[in-house]
Amino acid sequence: xxxxxxxxxxxxxxxxxxxxxxxxxxxxxxxxxxxxxxxxxxxxxxxxxxxxxxxxxxxxxxxxxxxxxxxxxxxxxxxxxxxxxxxxxxxxxxxxxxxxxxxxxxxxxxxxxxxxxxxxxxxxxxxxxxxxxxxxxxxxxxxxxxxxxxxxxxxxxxxxxxxxxxxxxxxxxxxxxxxxxxxxxxxxxxxxxxxxxxxxxxxxxxxxxxxxxxxxxxxxxxxxxxxxxxxxxxxxxxxxxxxxxxxxxxxxxxxxxxxxxxxxxxxxxxxxxxxxxxxxxxxxxxxxxxxxxxxxxxxxxxxxxxxxxxxxxxxx
Amino acid sequence: xxxxxxxxxxxxxxxxxxxxxxxxxxxxxxxxxxxxxxxxxxxxxxxxxxxxxxxxxxxxxxxxxxxxxxxxxxxxxxxxxxxxxxxxxxxxxxxxxxxxxxxxxxxxxxxxxxxxxxxxxxxxxxxxxxxxxxxxxxxxxxxxxxxxxxxxxxxxxxxxxxxxxxxxxxxxxxxxxxxxxxxxxxxxxxxxxxxxxxxxxxxxxxxxxxxxxxxxxxxxxxxxxxxxxxxxxxxxxxxxxxxxx
Amino acid sequence: xxxxxxxxxxxxxxxxxxxxxxxxxxxxxxxxxxxxxxxxxxxxxxxxxxxxxxxxxxxxxxxxxxxxxxxxxxxxxxxxxxxxxxxxxxxxxxxxxxxxxxxxxxxxxxxxxxxxxxxxxxxxxxxxxxxxxxxxxxxxxxxxxxxxxxxxxxxxxxxxxxxxxxxxxxxxxxxxxxxxxxxxxxxxxxxxxxxxxxxxxxxxxxxxxxxxxxxxxxxxxxxxxxxxxxxxxxxxxxxxxxxxxxxxxxxxxxxxxxxxxxxxxxxxxxxxxxxxxxxxxxxxxxxx
Numbered sequence: 075x076x077x078x079x080x081x082x083x084x085x086x087x088x089x090x091x092x093x094x095x096x097x098x099x100x101x102x103x104x105x106x107x108x109x110x111x112x113x114x115x116x117x118x119x120x121x122x123x124x125x126x127x128x129x130x131x132x133x134x135x136x137x138x139x140x141x142x143x144x145x146x147x148x149x150x151x152x153x154x155x156x157x158x159x160x161x162x163x164x165x166x167x168x169x170x171x172x173x174x175x176x177x178x179x180x181x182x183x184x185x186x187x188x189x190x191x192x193x194x195x196x197x198x199x200x201x202x203x204x205x206x207x208x209x210x211x212x213x214x215x216x217x218x219x220x221x222x223x224x225x226x227x228x229x230x231x232x233x234x235x236x237x238x239x240x241x242x243x244x245x246x247x248x249x250x251x252x253x254x255x256x257x258x259x260x261x262x263x264x265x266x267x268x269x270x271x272x273x274x275x276x277x278x279x280x281x282x283x284x285x286x287x288x289x290x291x292x293x294x295x296x297x298x299x300x301x302x303x304x305x306x307x308x309x310x311x312x313x314x315x316x317x318x319x320x321x322x323x324x325x326x327x328x329x330x331x332x333x334x335x336x337x338x339x340x341x342x343x344x345x346x347x348x349x350x351x352x353x354x355x356x357x358x359x360x361x362x363x364x365x366x367x368x369x370x371x372x373x374x375x376x377x378x379x380x381x382x383x384x385x386x387x388x389x390x
Numbered sequence: 391x392x393x394x395x396x397x398x399x400x401x402x403x404x405x406x407x408x409x410x411x412x413x414x415x416x417x418x419x420x421x422x423x424x425x426x427x428x429x430x431x432x433x434x435x436x437x438x439x440x441x442x443x444x445x446x447x448x449x450x451x452x453x454x455x456x457x458x459x460x461x462x463x464x465x466x467x468x469x470x471x472x473x474x475x476x477x478x479x480x481x482x483x484x485x486x487x488x489x490x491x492x493x494x495x496x497x498x499x500x501x502x503x504x505x506x507x508x509x510x511x512x513x514x515x516x517x518x519x520x521x522x523x524x525x526x527x528x529x530x531x532x533x534x535x536x537x538x539x540x541x542x543x544x545x546x547x548x549x550x551x552x553x554x555x556x557x558x559x560x561x562x563x564x565x566x567x568x569x570x571x572x573x574x575x576x577x578x579x580x581x582x583x584x585x586x587x588x589x590x591x592x593x594x595x596x597x598x599x600x601x602x603x604x605x606x607x608x609x610x611x612x613x614x615x616x617x618x619x620x621x622x623x624x625x626x627x628x629x630x631x632x633x634x635x
Numbered sequence: 636x637x638x639x640x641x642x643x644x645x646x647x648x649x650x651x652x653x654x655x656x657x658x659x660x661x662x663x664x665x666x667x668x669x670x671x672x673x674x675x676x677x678x679x680x681x682x683x684x685x686x687x688x689x690x691x692x693x694x695x696x697x698x699x700x701x702x703x704x705x706x707x708x709x710x711x712x713x714x715x716x717x718x719x720x721x722x723x724x725x726x727x728x729x730x731x732x733x734x735x736x737x738x739x740x741x742x743x744x745x746x747x748x749x750x751x752x753x754x755x756x757x758x759x760x761x762x763x764x765x766x767x768x769x770x771x772x773x774x775x776x777x778x779x780x781x782x783x784x785x786x787x788x789x790x791x792x793x794x795x796x797x798x799x800x801x802x803x804x805x806x807x808x809x810x811x812x813x814x815x816x817x818x819x820x821x822x823x824x825x826x827x828x829x830x831x832x833x834x835x836x837x838x839x840x841x842x843x844x845x846x847x848x849x850x851x852x853x854x855x856x857x858x859x860x861x862x863x864x865x866x867x868x869x870x871x872x873x874x875x876x877x878x879x880x881x882x883x884x885x886x887x888x889x890x891x892x893x894x895x896x897x898x899x900x901x902x903x904x905x906x907x908x909x910x911x912x913x914x915x916x917x918x919x920x921x922x923x
Contacts, residue, residue: 136734138672138741181913188670189913191737192869195672196862200906207899250494250503257480257491264478266462267440267471269496269546309858313741320738354749360742364735365721 098233102226110229114297116338117232121239121290123315123334124327125283128243130316131324132255133276135187139178139194141311142201143171143284147291148298148306149205152218155295160223164231164292171288172281179277195312202307209303217302220295231293239286243327246279255279310353314341317360323370332371391454393418393550393581394439394470399448401434401605408434410605412448416550421572421582423596423613425589427625431605432585433475436552440472441465452550467498471548473539475555475585481528488527488538489513489545496546510545517541517571533564540571544580551575553584557591569595593617601625641774642891648780650887651787652842656860657867657879658794659838665874666811666831668729669719670737674864675857676747677836681707681843682852683755689762696764696848697786703840711836714743715829744857751854761851783845790841791880794834798876807831811874859902866909872922882920 102110122140130137147167154163178197182190209216246252254275257265266272295301314337315330322333337356344352367374394416401409409431416422424432437443439450441462449458457465471492480488486507493506493513501509514520517537522530527538536556543551557568565588572595576582586592592599593613601609601622609615609622616622656678663671681703688694688702719736726732765779798804809817810827818824842860846852867886871878889908890901912919 134730134734136737181910185913185917188733188873189869189917191670192865193909193913196865196906196909199858199862200902203899203902207897207903210899211897250491250506253483253487253491254495256483260480260482261478263442263462264474264480264542265491267442267466268492268542269463269466269494269498270491271461271463271495313745316738316741350753351749353745354753357742357745357747357749360745361718361739364739364742365718365725368725 095237099230102229107225111225112339112342114225114229114232114294115342116335117229117236118290118294119314119318119338120331120334121232121236122287122311123318123322123330124239124243125286126315127319127324127330128246129255129276129279129283131319131330132252132259133279134259135183135190135276135280136316137194137280137283138191138312138316139175139197139284140287140315141308142194142197143175143287144291144294144311145198145201145303145306145308146171146174147288147293148295148301149218149291150288151292151295152220152301152306155221160227160231160296164235164289167292168285168289171291172285175281175284176277179280183276183280184273198307198309198312202303205303205307217300217305219300220298222299223296225297228293228296232290235286235289235293240327242282242286246282247327251275251279313360314356317356317363319370321359321363321367321370323367323372323374325369325376326372329370329372336371391418392416394450394452394583396439396450397448399435399438399450400446401431401438401443402446407605409438409445412602412605412607414600414607416581416583417598418549419576419579419581420598421576421584421596423592423599424583424585424602425587425592425599425616426602426608429604430602432602433554434605435602436472436554436583436585439465439552440470463495466496466546466548469547469549470552471496471543471546471550472552473536473543473554473556475558477532477535477539479527479530479535479538479542482526484524485519485527485530485538486510486514486523489541492542492545496548513541513544516544516574518567533560533568536560536568537571540575544575548580550581550583553582555585555587557586557588565591638895642895643888644774644776645780645894646888646891647884648776648784648887649890650884651784651791652845652883653863653867653887654880654883655787655790655838655845656842656864657871657883658791658876659835659842660861660864661835661868661871661874661876661879662807662831662838663835664868665876666807667715667719667828667835668733668736669715669740669832670733671740671743671832671835672737672861672865673740673743673747673857674835674839675859675861676744676751677707677711677839677857678843678846678860679751679852679854679857680710680747681840682847682856683751683760683843683854684840685844685847686760686762686852687755689764696844697782700786700841700844703844704837707840707843708833708837711839712829712833714836715832716825718743719832720825720829748854748857755854757854759851759853762847764848777849779848783848786845787842790838794838795877803827803830807834811876862902863905866905868919869909869912869917870919872919875919875921878919878921885920 101113122144126137126140150167150170151163154166178193182193254265254270257270258272258276262272298305318333318337319330323329341352344355392415396412396414399409399412400407426432438445441460445458449456451457452468452470489510490506493501493509514523517540519534519537519541522534527535530538540556557565560568569591572582596613599611599613599616600607601616603625608625609619660671660674663669684703684706685696685699688699689696718739722735722739723732726735765782767778768775769778769781798808806817806822806827809820809822810824867882868879870886871882886905889904893901893904
């Protein structure tokens with residue numbers, strides 16, 4: 075009886091996901107342009123948040139470098155955009171981010187988590203200063219113009235990256251590496267002594283997550299016709315995914331998606347109505363979430379569900 | 391050739407020598423007890439063997455190969471497994487997954503996922519934890535958590551097993567079960583080194599005992615020899631040690 | 636020769652500020668165990684409060700040190716007593732507390748920055764104080780920067796004496812070594828940790844005031860100083876307050892040399908040092 079319930083739950087989720095996917099894939103055909111653009115923004119944050127959660131969720135190593143990898147993707151797109159076709163540009167953006175993450179990982183992930191947090195926190199500011207200096211002293215220009223691409227193309231590209239990311243995240247989570255990542259988060263020393271090459275697992279997963287952030291950056295760059303270091307390396311992009319993941323809940327894959335979707339919509343809403351207050355509101359939500367929602371929204375819902383079903387069983 | 395040998399192994403913490411120019415041998419298939427007052431350097435020695443710490447000087451050889459300076463995961467895959475003084479199970483993971491991690495990563499070359507799962511189930515059967523295979527590790531009793539650590543270590547196919555105070559905190563019934571488990575592990579041909587304060591366990595399970603004090607070896611011999619050694623008695627009466635029997 | 640003196644003194648001037656803010660962060664992370672990445676925002680608050688006091692009430696910035704410091708101290712103290720103590724009680728382990736408090740401070744970063752923008756606006760501001768130059772050993776220096784260096788050193792010395800000689804200072808040093816043991820010795824650990832966090836904020840506020848004397852300020856200025864403070868506490872050795880003080884001066888010197896060779900690259904140079912530390916000696920100069 076229980077097995078049948080498990081199977082139908084899984085095929086239900088699968089069916090639902092496929093349906094949503096089809097709806098999303100066809101939406102430029104029937105939805106207004108505003109919705110498509112909003113969905114693109116949601117995809118952007120979902121990709122960054124899910125990528126972030128893929129590494130920082132199970133291991134507990136809080137990366138504050140999302141903006142750095144996203145920004146690297148943006149800049150790669152800006153530099154190569156005129157010379158190469160877009161799909162190649164996206165690959166390059168992802169690869170450069172991947173390599174940067176390998177470097178950062180190799181430097182910091184051999185050591186205690188605090189060094190990782192500190193190093194990733196400053197990375198955004200570092201890249202900002204470096205590229206500013208480069209533009210002032212070497213290339214002589216500040217900022218770059220990015221060749222534009224149609225909104226629908228951007229939408230579909232983001233959708234594709236989203237799907238690839240979800241598949242990757244799912245495969246990792248349910249493979250032995252997912253187990254290894256969890257073990258690192260709970261008892262890293264014991265994991266190392268059980269045969270897990272902890273440094274390698276951490277660095278590779280971190281680099282894979284950066285890969286997707288770079289891809290998202292490379293695509294989104296085409297939405298802003300002009301980018302400069304301050305636009306590309308925006309600390310808010312490091313902050314929001316963390317907030318979204320915590321709020322949504324990091325236990326399941328759907329948590330970051332829900333959190334990202336809610337907050338992207340919230341950001342759009344707040345930026346138009348209360349442009350001077352949205353940082354404040356997000357900051358307050360972050361503090362509240364850390365204090366009162368340790369398992370996020372999904373965790374809260376799971377707890378409620380458990381309580382309801384326990385009550386049901388108590389009645390029978 | 392001894393399965394494990396150390397020469398001149400030294401480790402300092404600040405100005406203090408935790409392990410001081412230690413030479414030791416472990417013969418294949420034996421059960422070696424490692425005793426000594428608190429702070430004698432026993433766990434530090436385990437940490438040096440398993441590469442949780444790097445020695446200041448000296449070499450450690452496993453099956454003739456120099457393992458000093460290797461990373462812990464490599465040493466594990468070569469066939470050395472251990473448990474920890476403070477239990478380090480993966481608290482939020484089910485018991486089965488704790489052990490499967492070992493069969494996935496601790497064996498070289500790796501097992502397929504179905505083989506790994508089968509092996510993990512077998513090991514749980516062997517240690518007697520099959521009934522709780524789906525329970526999160528944090529919900530187990532201390533005795534069971536210690537058994538889980540042993541199971542996880544066994545999943546990595548070790549030839550040498552380092553047990554760090556697995557009898558501590560157990561009631562008499564649990565103690566008897568633990569001693570019986572150690573005997574069954576030995577029957578599989580696995581060499582064991584065990585740190586213990588519970589003297590009854592050490593004396594009955596081990597053929598040879600090494601006594602450390604202030605990081606140096608002060609005595610080595612059969613349980614009988616150690617129990618009657620004046621030096622050892624002085625050391626233990628001088629410090630208030632726990633004598634389990 | 637004059638050039639070298641020029642560079643060295645400029646480095647010490649900046650280093651004095653770095654030293655102060657690093658000591659502040661070291662108190663918060665090393666003792667109170669909060670990696671306060673909103674540290675720069677407290678610096679920014681100190682800078683802006685001084686600016687307001689000067690431009691609105693004409694209060695001398697050296698005098699406003701005595702106002703800004705305590706104000707920012709109180710904000711820090713209250714924050715620790717409410718937010719961080721609550722987190723400490725609800726966190727499953729010290730490691731979980733470190734993670735949670737860091738994330739909470741991330742939230743604080745955005746809250747404080749937004750509040751500052753609401754109060755003072757987003758533009759660059761500045762004021763002029765002791766902006767004339769003074770000759771010293773053949774080189775010219777701005778009087779306000781020399782005064783800043785002097786004040787930073789005095790604050791450092793006062794704080795050192797406080798830690799070494801007073802009862803509270805000894806309690807703080809005990810708590811830095813081993814909080815639970817200190818608690819057993821009768822130290823009211825919650826109070827001490829909150830005071831430490833407050834003192835850390837105090838240092839930030841004072842540093843901000845000193846910065847506002849010589850430099851222009853902006854609500855977004857905090858992040859860069861937080862990053863620098865982080866690098867300094869790693870350089871000095873995590874958990875070592877004297878290390879942070881020395882490290883601050885060292886990094887200031889490096890910054891001055893790099894600015895002389897290639898202005899605009901000082902933060903990059905700091906990061907190179909950070910990377911070298913991580914590769915070779917993560918425990919820093921005086922770290923345990």
